[in-house]
Every structure is written in C-alpha cells, then in structure tokens.
Amino acid sequence: MFWNIIKSIGILAGFFVLCLAIERYFEASTLVPAIMTLAVFLVSLVTDGFLYGILASLLSVLELNFAFAFPYFAFNFSIPENIISAIIMLVITIMTCTLTTQLKNQENIRVESAKEKMRGNLLRAVSHDLRTPLTTICGSSSTIVEHYDQLTKAQVIQLANGIRDDAEWLVRMVENILSITRIDSDGVQITKTSTVLEELIDSVLMKFWKRYPDQKIEVDIPDEFISIPMDAVLIEQVIINILENAMQHAAGMTKLELSVFREGQKAVFEIRDNGCGIEKDRLQNIFKDYFEMKDAPVDHQKKSMGIGLAVCASIIRAHNGTITASNRKEGGCCFRFTLDLERNEDEQL
Incomplete structure (x- = not known):
C-alpha cells in the first residue's frame, strides 16, 4: 500500500510539473489533457487494484480544472469540457485497471502452475529415490533380527555397513531436498557473510574425507588471505x-582436483576429474535432470546425482553466480562455478 501511494503521488506530481513547463515554455496547452491521461494510465499500470487508478483520475481532473482551465487557479465544474474529461479519464482508468489485473492474475496462475509442476516432479522423484534405500535398510535389518544366530560376524558387519551407507545417503538426500525447497521458497533470501576461502576448503575436505578417507584431492588455492x-x-x-x-x-x-582462482571480480571454483566424462546428450541438461523425471524406473544413484546437481544449480543461482559442466579434452569432466568477490578484493587472489 505504501509503495502504491508513493508511486501514484510521484507520477502525478511529475506529470503536473511537466504540464506546467509545456504550457509556459511551449504554449501548447492542448497537450495537457493527453499528458495527464497518460499519467493516469501509468498509475493504473504500476499500482495494484482499481483504487489508486481511480483516485489518480479524479486528482488529474482536479489538476486540469484548477491549473489549466479558465478561470485559472480556481475550480469551475460548470464547464461541460471538464465533466467530459473526468468521464473519459475514469473510463480509461477502469479499462486499464481491469486489463492489468487480468494480466497479473494470468501471470500468477502461470507461476503457480509451474510451481505445482515442479512440486509434482519433485514428489515423484523423491518417492522413487527414497524407496530403494529404505527397502534395503528394512530388508537388511530384518535379516539381522530374524536370522542373527545363523549369520556369521562378517555377514552381520556387511549388512550393518549397508544399512549405514544407505542411511548416510538418505541424510544427504534430505539435506539436498531441504536446501532446494528453502532456496525456491517465496521471499527467502540468501544471507551472505564474509567467509575465509582457506577455512571453507578445510571444512569441505574434513567432511568429504569422513566418507571417502582414501580418496586424495589435489587442492590449488591462492596463498593470499581471501x-x-x-x-x-x-x-x-x-x-x-x-x-x-x-x-x-x-x-x-x-585424479580429483579442486582449485580456486580469480577472473575479474569473480572467484572461480573448479572441480576436475580424469574419469569417463559425461555423455553429450546429457551434458546440456545435467543440472535439470532431477526435474525432468520420467515414469520409467531408474537406478536411485543416478537420480541422487540429479538432485545433487539440481541443488548446486539452485544454490549458485541464489548467490547470483553461474555454474557449468564440461568434458575435458584430456578425459574426465570439469564442474565450474563462480561467486562474486567483495569490492575490496581487487588485489587479492
């Protein structure tokens, strides 16, 4: 409401001053009604509902009657032209408000339809992805409970490890889902804080090595404080x-590599490997895979890749960055994303 009032007053005041200048310097008083009609149209276009447009049309009629019609700087509603001008402006206002309201409603319907489609895809994908590890966990735990005396220690450990791995996978899946729904919710803004690059990478490596303790990562980051x-x-x-x-x-x-470097005012993160690369037909839409699910059953690990990369894309977009994936000439692939640097980072990196 506040901004609607500010926009209405600003537009009417600006056009009123413009009309005064045109009449004084160009002596073109015949243009004034058309200009004020345009002002009413703009108010109707940029405000919500009918109220502000109708009030703007009434105020415009009063402005025209007071400042631009004889006797000047006095109200006179006995002149037929003034009454006709008021009627014309009210008609224009109502038509404009009706049209803009319809357009806004159609846009809201389109946005809600897109959100419902995304929610439906998300629900179908999640239901499939969660079913497989949950089935495995239930089956393995039932086997241990029902046949404990018949299982060797090695078999029990193997089943328990499978339960643990699937449980960890479920935790990561839930974290990804919570992140993507948090970012895509209306009104949610990313809160940015200055983060030291070296501390960020150290934290990443500690968490990664808890799951993959034997995997080496070649890290290349600048020596400077960033x-x-x-x-x-x-x-x-x-x-x-x-x-x-x-x-x-x-x-x-x-070989798995993680490097950070600077390009202009961007910090560039690259994760590279020398594996099999990514199929060409999938590469272009790799960050959308999760939201383009088909009904045919697929391996849940493939879909975990999809939601993980979909989450990455959402997070980077929320940071106003870019993210890409490409195959390397020497083999393997490279994931690359950018983040804006602070203004005082000109000499760093």
Whole structure:
C-alpha cells in the first residue's frame, strides 16, 4: 500500500510539473489533457487494484480544472469540457485497471502452475529415490533380527555397513531436498557473510574425507588471505555434492582436483576429474535432470546425482553466480562455478 501511494503521488506530481513547463515554455496547452491521461494510465499500470487508478483520475481532473482551465487557479465544474474529461479519464482508468489485473492474475496462475509442476516432479522423484534405500535398510535389518544366530560376524558387519551407507545417503538426500525447497521458497533470501576461502576448503575436505578417507584431492588455492561473501553452509554443500558426484559416476578416475582462482571480480571454483566424462546428450541438461523425471524406473544413484546437481544449480543461482559442466579434452569432466568477490578484493587472489 505504501509503495502504491508513493508511486501514484510521484507520477502525478511529475506529470503536473511537466504540464506546467509545456504550457509556459511551449504554449501548447492542448497537450495537457493527453499528458495527464497518460499519467493516469501509468498509475493504473504500476499500482495494484482499481483504487489508486481511480483516485489518480479524479486528482488529474482536479489538476486540469484548477491549473489549466479558465478561470485559472480556481475550480469551475460548470464547464461541460471538464465533466467530459473526468468521464473519459475514469473510463480509461477502469479499462486499464481491469486489463492489468487480468494480466497479473494470468501471470500468477502461470507461476503457480509451474510451481505445482515442479512440486509434482519433485514428489515423484523423491518417492522413487527414497524407496530403494529404505527397502534395503528394512530388508537388511530384518535379516539381522530374524536370522542373527545363523549369520556369521562378517555377514552381520556387511549388512550393518549397508544399512549405514544407505542411511548416510538418505541424510544427504534430505539435506539436498531441504536446501532446494528453502532456496525456491517465496521471499527467502540468501544471507551472505564474509567467509575465509582457506577455512571453507578445510571444512569441505574434513567432511568429504569422513566418507571417502582414501580418496586424495589435489587442492590449488591462492596463498593470499581471501574472503568471499556467501552462505558458507550452502557453498560447502555445492562442493561436496560435486566431489561425491565424481566418486559415484566418474568411472576409471585416478585424479580429483579442486582449485580456486580469480577472473575479474569473480572467484572461480573448479572441480576436475580424469574419469569417463559425461555423455553429450546429457551434458546440456545435467543440472535439470532431477526435474525432468520420467515414469520409467531408474537406478536411485543416478537420480541422487540429479538432485545433487539440481541443488548446486539452485544454490549458485541464489548467490547470483553461474555454474557449468564440461568434458575435458584430456578425459574426465570439469564442474565450474563462480561467486562474486567483495569490492575490496581487487588485489587479492
């Protein structure tokens, strides 16, 4: 409401001053009604509902009657032209408000339809992705409970490890879902804080090595002290998702690299591997895979890759950055995303 009032007053005041200038310097008083009609049209266009447009038309009629019709700087509603002008402006206002309201309603319907489609895709995908590990957990735990005396210690450990792995996978899946729904919710803004690059990378490596203690990562970051504005928890999730994606899908990988460098006012993060690369037909839509699910059943690990990368894309977009994936000439693939540097980082990196 406040901004509607401010916009209405600003437009009417600006056009009123413009009309005074035109009449004084160009002596073109015949243009004044058309200009004020345009002002009413703009008010109707940029405000919500009918009220502000109708009030603007009434005020415009009063302005025309008071400042631009004889006797000047006095109200006179006995002149037929003034009454006709008021009627014309009210008709224009009502038509404009009706049209803009319809357009806004159609846009809201379109947006809600797109959101419902995304929610439906998300629900179908999640229901499939969660079913497989939950079934495995239930089956393995039932086997241990019902046949404990018949199982060897090695078999029990194997089943328990499977339960643990699937439970950890479920935890990561839930974290990804919570992140993507949090970012895509209306009115949710990313809170950025200055984060030291070295501390960010250390935290990422500690979490990654808890799951993959034997995997070496070649890290290349600048020696200088670097601070980047970000939501550190979400950016950690991006890097870990991409690293885990390489562990799960980069067949034949023997080398995994993580580097950060600067391009202009951007901090560039790259995660590279020398594995099998990504199929060309999938590469272009790799960050959309999760939201383009088909009804045919697929391996849940493939879909975990999809939601992980979909989360990465949402997080980076929320940070006003870019994210891409490409195959390397020497083999393997490279995931690359950018974040804005702080203004005082000109000489760093």
